[in-house]
Amino acid sequence: MTKLTTYEIAELINVKSILEELPDFETADALEDEAYIRISSLRQSKLPNRVGVRTALEHCYEDNPCNSPACAMCVSRNRLQLIESVLRFYFYAKPFFYFITIVYFSDELRCDNPKAVNPQTLMNRLRKQLTKAGFTRPVMGTFEMDYDLRTQTWIPHFHLIADGVTRDKIDRLTELVNINNSGYRAGIRMKPFDSRLVCDIHGLVPYMYKFMIQAKIAKSTPGSRPRKVRLPEKQFVYSLIWLHQFKFTDLEFRYKVTRSKNGLNAKCHSID
Numbered sequence: 634m635t636k637l638t639t640y641e642i643a644e645l646i647n648v649k650s651i652l653e654e655l656p657d658f659e660t661a662d663a664l665e666d667e668a669y670i671r672i673s674s675l676r677q678s679k680l681p682n683r684v685g686v687r688t689a690l691e692h693c694y695e696d697n698p699c700n701s702p703a704c705a706m707c708v709s710r711n712r713l714q715l716i717e718s719v720l721r722f723y724f725y726a727k728p729f730f731y732f733i734t735i736v737y738f739s740d741e742l743r744c745d746n747p748k749a750v751n752p753q754t755l756m757n758r759l760r761k762q763l764t765k766a767g768f769t770r771p772v773m774g775t776f777e778m779d780y781d782l783r784t785q786t787w788i789p790h791f792h793l794i795a796d797g798v799t800r801d802k803i804d805r806l807t808e809l810v811n812i813n814n815s816g817y818r819a820g821i822r823m824k825p826f827d828s829r830l831v832c833d834i835h836g837l838v839p840y841m842y843k844f845m846i847q848a849k850i851a852k853s854t855p856g857s858r859p860r861k862v863r864l865p866e867k868q869f870v871y872s873l874i875w876l877h878q879f880k881f882t883d884l885e886f887r888y889k890v891t892r893s894k895n896g897l898n899a900k901c902h903s904i905d
């Protein structure tokens with residue numbers, strides 16, 4: 634292992650500069666616009682339980698943040714910290730990662746309000762599936778939801794990164810995830826599991842930790858990625874109310890790794 638200079642390490646973990654290079658990362662202006670849009674929607678809404686989140690967002694200041702995952706400003710701050718801790722954690726890892734997306738179509742929710750979706754239940758299931766598939770090293774990522782405009786359902790899913798994983802473990806995990814969770818839905822084939830081998834996670838980590846619920850528009854041509862757009866107004870307010878009940882750590886997935894104020898610590902043998 635080559636020992637890096639302090640300067641090289643500082644360069645690598647200069648997350649802000651990494652983020653600024655990414656086209657979709659919010660600028661200060663875009664963040665202010667987003668905060669305004671969220672507060673305006675909450676002010677206009679008549680939905681029950683909107684007041685708590687609206688008050689929190691209206692009274693969020695840099696020196697006294699509300700720390701709500703529904704707050705664009707706090708998402709941005711927490712996102713930076715999370716990305717930095719993940720990049721630090723993997724600093725000495727071999728540069729071969731699997732980027733995994735797992736969609737639990739079996740748990741999609743057909744209503745306007747996503748309140749019945751419980752991330753902890755799904756995280757516990759996923760941890761069991763990882764253990765069963767033989768994953769012995771840390772896996773981390775986030776829990777997210779999309780709202781599918783075509784089926785009008787909330788779809789829970791995970792984005793994960795895992796290093797040092799062999800193909801047979803990925804295949805075993807695919808089998809486990811597919812049980813009762815694959816087939817056809819509204820005439821379209823569901824794809825509950827997706828994995829790809831990547832060498833560089835600098836672009837993926839910011840993508841993973843975005844904490845934003847979006848609406849999904851079906852693919853226009855086969856093979857193309859579905860487009861993500863802002864949620865319809867009612868679902869948008871419901872999603873803010875839903876997000877507000879959690880801490881950022883509640884939406885973060887960790888397997889064989891713990892988080893403390895000093896960063897992430899592996900619960901297995903050190904990365905070799």
Ligand SMILES: [Zn+2]
Nearest residue numbers: 693699704707
């Ligand atoms: Zn805030």
